[in-house]
Amino acid sequence: MSAFRPEDFVGDPVAIARRLLGARLVHDTPEGRLAGRIVETEAYVAATDPACHGFRGVTPRSAPLFGPPGTAYLYLIYGMHVCFNVVVEPAGVGAAILVRALEPVEGLEAMARRRSSAKALTDGPGKLAQALGLTLGMNGRDLLGPGASLRLEPGEPVEDAGYSGRIGITKGTELPWRFFERGNRWVSRTPPCALRAVGLAP
DNA sequence: AGCAAGATTAGC
DNA sequence: CTAATCTTGCTA
Numbered sequence A: 001m002s003a004f005r006p007e008d009f010v011g012d013p014v015a016i017a018r019r020l021l022g023a024r025l026v027h028d029t030p031e032g033r034l035a036g037r038i039v040e041t042e043a044y045v046a047a048t049d050p051a052c053h054g055f056r057g058v059t060p061r062s063a064p065l066f067g068p069p070g071t072a073y074l075y076l077i078y079g080m081h082v083c084f085n086v087v088v089e090p091a092g093v094g095a096a097i098l099v100r101a102l103e104p105v106e107g108l109e110a111m112a113r114r115r116s117s118a119k120a121l122t123d124g125p126g127k128l129a130q131a132l133g134l135t136l137g138m139n140g141r142d143l144l145g146p147g148a149s150l151r152l153e154p155g156e157p158v159e160d161a162g163y164s165g166r167i168g169i170t171k172g173t174e175l176p177w178r179f180f181e182r183g184n185r186w187v188s189r190t191p192p193c194a195l196r197a198v199g200l201a202p
Numbered sequence B: 001a002g003c004a005a006g007a008t009t010a011g012c
Numbered sequence C: 001c002t003a004a005t006c007t008t009g010c011t012a
Helices: A013-019 A108-115 A125-132 A192-196
Strands: A024-029 A032-045 A072-077 A081-088 A095-106 A150-153 A161-164 A178-181
Touching: A013 A032, A013 A095, A013 A178, A024 A095, A024 A125, A032 A108, A032 A125, A072 A125, A081 A125, A095 A108, A095 A125, A095 A178, A108 A125
Parallel strands: none
Antiparallel strands: A024 A032, A024 A150, A032 A095, A032 A178, A072 A081, A081 A095, A161 A178
């Protein structure tokens, strides 16, 4: 596989979230190329999922979420952190994969500058957005075009993946829609409640 | 028009 | 454990 096609992001959103592990998120900036391997994801689906921003239909904020597959959907959370998602499913459906963690691959120095820290570069949704310089202005962009400065590229599939309930939400916690590469240091720690919610712990 | 909650993070 | 910080979307 040389490049993603829109149809790679159509199908079961949960399966796509799992499959996205190992793909590369690349941002070409004036200071150089910033890239990371996706090691933690979560699926959100408007139709059935109360935690999804599109659950109550299209709103000004969630509009990009209803775009075509391979679109970027970014939003501001807690008034200060940007979160990055990849839209999946045909236009109008409203589903996306939140990228929660990256393993830094290229441009570590620039990432550290943006983060003003050498550690904790990309081990959280807000942190990776800051490290890669992702902003709300990138909302609605196509991530699959070969010329896109912000793009998604296929990578080696992740063999050893774990799953759990999604983190940091209050609705839909029982859905096993979070995926991560086992043993990767950039994956955020799984709270016990996220395991219990999906029956993985007593 | 007013307000509570939020797909988080850093710092004490 | 809690403050920070501000937009969104509901309720009136």
